[in-house]
Amino acid sequence: MFTPFNLAPYAATDARSRGRRHIEVSDPSRGQFQRDRDRIIHSGAFRRLEYKTQVFVNHEGDLFRTRLTHSLEVAQIGRSIARVLGLNEDLVEAISLAHDLGHTPFGHAGQDALNLCMKAYGGFEHNLQSLRVVDKLEQRYAEFDGLNLCFETREGILKHCSLENARQLGDVGLRFMQKQQPTLEAQVANLADEIAYNNHDVDDGLRSGLITLAQLEEVELFATHLSQVRQRYPDLTERRTIHETVRRMINTLVLDLIGHTRAAIVTTGVAHPDEVRAARPLAGFSDDIARQNHALKQFLRQHLYQHYRVVRMTTKAARVVTDLFEAFLKNPALLSAEHTCNPSGDTPRAIADYIAGMTDRYAMREHRRLFAIEDVLL
Numbered sequence: 001m002f003t004p005f006n007l008a009p010y011a012a013t014d015a016r017s018r019g020r021r022h023i024e025v026s027d028p029s030r031g032q033f034q035r036d037r038d039r040i041i042h043s044g045a046f047r048r049l050e051y052k053t054q055v056f057v058n059h060e061g062d063l064f065r066t067r068l069t070h071s072l073e074v075a076q077i078g079r080s081i082a083r084v085l086g087l088n089e090d091l092v093e094a095i096s097l098a099h100d101l102g103h104t105p106f107g108h109a110g111q112d113a114l115n116l117c118m119k120a121y122g123g124f125e126h127n128l129q130s131l132r133v134v135d136k137l138e139q140r141y142a143e144f145d146g147l148n149l150c151f152e153t154r155e156g157i158l159k160h161c162s163l164e165n166a167r168q169l170g171d172v173g174l175r176f177m178q179k180q181q182p183t184l185e186a187q188v189a190n191l192a193d194e195i196a197y198n199n200h201d202v203d204d205g206l207r208s209g210l211i212t213l214a215q216l217e218e219v220e221l222f223a224t225h226l227s228q229v230r231q232r233y234p235d236l237t238e239r240r241t242i243h244e245t246v247r248r249m250i251n252t253l254v255l256d257l258i259g260h261t262r263a264a265i266v267t268t269g270v271a272h273p274d275e276v277r278a279a280r281p282l283a284g285f286s287d288d289i290a291r292q293n294h295a296l297k298q299f300l301r302q303h304l305y306q307h308y309r310v311v312r313m314t315t316k317a318a319r320v321v322t323d324l325f326e327a328f329l330k331n332p333a334l335l336s337a338e339h340t341c342n343p344s345g346d347t348p349r350a351i352a353d354y355i356a357g358m359t360d361r362y363a364m365r366e367h368r369r370l371f372a373i374e375d376v377l378l
């Protein structure tokens with residue numbers, strides 16, 4: 001059995017894993033969670049993250065984050081925290097890289113539109129879809145559908161879940177009914193996601209010009225670091241001042257998270273992943289930093305995600321997704337055989353799987369192919 005060095009007693013290990021759904025011979029050179037990570041990187045859904053939007057549509061600029069670079073940033077932050085806390089870095093990395101695999105094109109606008117389309121057919125939820133991608137939709141292995149990942153990786157991917165869905169999910173749904181936590185690795189990956197997107201949205205938001213430095217000076221977390229950077233490096237260019245400020249914000253959040261989580265681990269005395277599951281959520285920020293982080297999120301919601309230019313993009317995106325869904329549902333003959341035969345044999349779900357798998361640009365192209373009169377022969 002493969003066990004990385006320096007793991008704390010509360011960390012997930014191969015030996016304590018609840019295993020895979022289909023039993024496989026273990027790999028002589030790699031641990032189980034390393035294998036999971038490798039399978040995720042080689043999946044088609046992972047490659048498509050390169051052309052899926054976080055906030056800005058891919059064609060708006062080459063420097064903006066995509067879901068792929070976002071996932072890599074989450075993995076980086078998650079791994080750093082995991083190493084210090086003696087957690088299983090491979091598991092944190094696997095969860096981080098897979099957490100957004102189920103996202104539709106065009107970010108949350110796409111997901112909300114698809115959820116509305118699927119209202120009468122069981123709904124659509126990107127987090128649940130990420131699990132569906134790794135459990136069913138990736139078709140790469142001879143012996144099973146999906147990637148056959150370990151329970152702990154699947155449990156970590158499923159961050160939230162309604163009780164109704166939990167009942168249908170079996171093993172990974174159980175914790176929502178029992179009101180238990182996932183592993184600390186999953187808790188860390190979840191917060192690494194939050195640290196990554198809040199900070200890169202500040203960076204991308206400033207680069208796009210949709211938010212300004214003057215506005216951000218109202219946000220304590222940003223303002224504190226900005227004034228320190230300006231004091232220490234008064235002649236720095238604005239671009240570098242922003243990078244230096246964001247860098248310090250990330251560092252503050254990471255260090256606070258490590259300190260606060262470590263204290264919670266010591267107080268509760270957890271010594272096994274099952275004790276972590278039964279305990280209160282252990283990974284988290286101190287009250288002061290949680291408050292500052294919340295203020296930053298509120299600022300971004302108000303000034304960036306609801307900026308009229310973003311709203312124009314998201315409205316258009318929602319229309320693309322809705323048009324595609326309605327056209328396919330009305331006439332499933334528009335779908336190629338590959339996309340009609342779904343593991344569940346359920347046409348609306350097959351359409352949702354197809355649309356959710358699209359990149360932003362593929363969805364726009366498909367929309368043009370179906371609706372643009374000049375492209376009638378395509």
Ligand code: MG
Nearest residue numbers: 070099100193
């Ligand atoms: Mg994310």
